[in-house]
Amino acid sequence: MKNSYSQILDDPRFQELVSKRNRLSWTLSALILIVYLAFIFLIAFAPQVLGTRISADSVITWGIPIGVGLILFAFILTGIYVRRANGEFDRLTKAILDEVQQ
Amino acid sequence: MKSKLLTLLVLLAPSSTLWAEALTGEVERQPLNISAITMFLIFVLATLGITYWASKQSKSTSDYYSAGGRITGFQNGVAIAGDFMSAASFLGIAALVFTTGYDxxxxxxxxxxxxxxxxxxxxxxxxxxGRYTFADVASYRLKQIPIRTLSACGSLVVVAFYLIAQMVGAGKLIELLFGLNYHVAVVLVGVLMVLYVLFGGMLATTWVQITKAILLLFGASFxxxxxxxxxxxxxxxxxKQAVDVHAKGDAIMSPGGLVSDPISAISLGLALMFGTAGLPHILMRFFTVGDAKExxxxxxxxxxxxxxFYILTFIIGFGAILMVGTNPAFKDASGALIGGANMAAVHLSDAIGGSLFLGFMSAVSFATILAVVSGLALAGASAVSHDLYANVIKKGKVTEKSELRVSKVTVVVLGILAILLGIAFENQNVAFMVALAFTVAASCNFPILILSMYWKNLTTRGATVGGWLGLVSAVVMMILGPTIWVSVLGHEHAIFPYEYPALFSIVIAFASIIVVSKLDNSPAAEEExxxxxxxxxxxxxxxxASGAVSH
Incomplete structure (x- = not known):
């Protein structure tokens, strides 16, 4: 087992997997935090923006589509991560493991 | 500008009342609700059937702790959602929308x-x-005994507080919805919880959660x-109609924001965010699937x-403004909602589908509590049998059979304790206990888990010192704070000024883990x-990694 570990560590595909996955997971984490914080800042510093009606003859405010949009955004980000991880990353992982376990 | 900043900080933290899983205070017992009780009995029979089926499938420890790793990603997703769609988030968020709208x-x-x-x-x-508990991960390259002891204590403290809050909440809710006696309700919840976990293990616990999640999603969608x-x-x-009839008018369409004490508010926000990632019964669910992909x-x-589900509760809350808020039949003499704002969604089910649907939604709310406490009991039992008994006391030299036996004895003891505590705390304000559970999870379990996965320099000494400091400081500051020291114990002034200490205890935990690990130059630390x-x-x-067990 010890040998498989050092073999994997030296595998350039492993380096590729780690750096790609790190980039994706930290980017997406940053995205959700930034968007969420932006929403909170909007509430704190410009609540009237969220309270503005989307058109003169409707009581619906911008806050409604933005809020619901945020929920969808969180879901879509998890979808993007799962899609890439279950496809590209798992293929890379499998290639690395197949070689070690031969 | 300063007040803006305060508002901002407060908004970062979800309202504490939402997490008051327990409906505390005096509850007016409702007349016996026959259709609700009938539907609840049908649910209980169905879940006991699931437990019987699961007991036939469960043989090994892996079956018992993690359903043999054979739960699919979709099923586990429904179960996790079920853990989050508690009676409190359904009734609580609908109530918040009903009273404040957009917030x-x-x-x-x-x-x-x-x-x-x-x-x-x-x-x-x-x-x-990991394999069965998050302590498997935290102790992966560190010393088993100190880290497992710490993780198990962290888990047990979290489980105990969460369980008390759920038991008291269950008793009150059932008194309110079904017209059943509080003690009967608490004993019923305790006994059913023990039956599910004792005989069906993780497989039954997961399927009870899935069943309830589907019923709740169906009811809320309808x-x-x-x-x-x-x-x-x-x-x-x-x-438009909601704005027309609501006392706050246009204000329900924009952010309102409630301001109390900003430090407590940020603390609670941190506790909820990082606490979720440190809750043993949530983390345990990731071991029930076959691999990382699932x-x-x-x-x-x-x-x-x-x-x-949250979008549904938003619509339901607005529906309650129209269909419940305008109907005098749902209000008492003073014009307040019968049973309090938490009953908005329950009254709405009456307005929509009459007493039959009211019975259904009441039964589902009760089922929700049962499903959540079962997961908690299993998490507590795993901490005792897998971490404390098998790896600390017996140092890993233990047969599957004896580990399972210890786990099952623990479940029974937990059930009895839960009933006794539920009765002891009947008239106490236990709303703070869920917040305390999240605070401990965020200040003890979460720091050692995340640092063990991401930080190379973590050592046993650092994790032990920091983890215990996080755990103890969270509990002590909470006890000395206004919620327990003043409201529960009746002292005049709080020694620790803030309601929720997570901000401090999380920093204490991380800082001491990092400093002690850095200073640790022992040969053991080098090996770690x-x-x-x-x-x-x-x-x-x-x-x-441990995979799915094929039979």
Whole structure:
């Protein structure tokens, strides 16, 4: 087992997997935090923006589509991560493991 | 500007009342609700059937702790969503929308955003490194005895507080919804919880949670649909009519924001966000799936279902403004809602589907509590049998059979304790206990888990010192704070000024873990650092990870 570990560590595909996955997971984490914080800042510093009606003859405010949009955004980000991880990353992982376990 | 900043900080933290899983205070017992009781009995019979089926499938310890790793990503996603769609979030968020409108949506979003982070940073490493409990991961390259003892104590403290809050909440809710006696309700919940876990293990616990989640999603979808039908499927009409009849008028369409003490508010926000990633009964669910791929899928489905559910509760809350708020039949002489604002969604089910649907939604609310306490009991039992008994007392030299026996004895003891505590705390304000559970999870379990996965220089000494400091400081500051020292114990002034100490205890935990680990130059620490690379390879690739058991 010890040998498989050092073999994997030296595998350039492993380096590729780690750096790609790190980039994706930290980017997406940053995205959700930034968007969420932006929403909170909007509430704190410009609540009237969220309270503005989307058109003169409707009581619906911008806050409604933005809020619901945020929920969808969180879901879509998890979808993007799962899609890439279950496809590209798992293929890379499998290639690395197949070689070690031969 | 300063007050703006305060508002901002407060908004970062979801309202504490939402997490008051316990309906505390005096509850007016309702007349015996026959249709609700009948439907609840049907649910109990069905779940006992599931437990019987699961007991036939469960033989090994792996079956018992993690359903043999054979739960699919989708099923696990529904179960995780079920853990989050508690009676409190259904009744509580609907109530918040009913009273304040838009603010309810802000809080829903606050609860949801933690999940993508769990997916991106924790889920797959957890699955690749662990087997039954999160302590498997925390102690992966560190010394078993101190780390397992710490993790087990962290888990047990979290489980105990969460369980007390649930038991008291269950008793009150059942008194309110069914007209049953409080003690009968608490004993019933305790006995059913023990039966599910004792005989069906994780497989039964998961399927009871899935069953309840589907029923709750179905009920909530139906309610939202009927609300939309009431306004002829015109969303604009829904909001327009709500603004017309609501006492706050236009204000329900924009952020309001409640300001108390900003430090407590940030603390609570941190506790909820990081606490979720340290709750033993949530983390345990990631071991029930076969591999990292299924673990990822489960978070994807869970996020989707939780988000969908929160959108439903938003519609339901507005529906309640129209259909409950305007109907004097649901109000008492003073014009307040019968049973309090938490009953808005329950009254709405009456307005929509009469006493039959009211009975259904009441039964589902009770089922929700049963499903959540079962998961808690299993998490507590695993901490005792897998961490304390098998790995600390017996140092890993233990047969499957004796480990299982210890686990089952623990479940029975936990059940008896839960009933006794539920009765002892009947007239206490236990709303703070859920917050305390999250604070401990965020200040003890979460720091050692995340640092063990991501930080090479973590050592046993650092994790032990920091983890215990986080755990103890969280509990002590909470006891000396206004909620317990003043409100519960009746002292005049709080020694610790803030309601929620997570901000301080999380910093104490992380800082002391990092400083002590850095200063640790022992040979053991060097070995532990050297073991990070193999752990890193396994966490990334799943090499050597425990897989699904095929039978």
């Amino acid at each position: 309810g949506l802000i809080y829903s979003i606050g609860f949801l955003v933690g999940w993508p982070i769990i997916l991106f940073l924790i889920a797959e490493r957890l699955r690749n490194l 309610m939202a649909l009927m609300v939309l039908k009431y306004v002829n499927f015109d969303i604009g009409q829904l909001f 673990a990822r899928k489960s978070v994807f489905y869970a996020t989707g279902l939780i988000g969908y 650092r050297a073991r990070f690379l193999p752990q890193f390879v396994r966490s990334q690739t799943g090499l050597g």
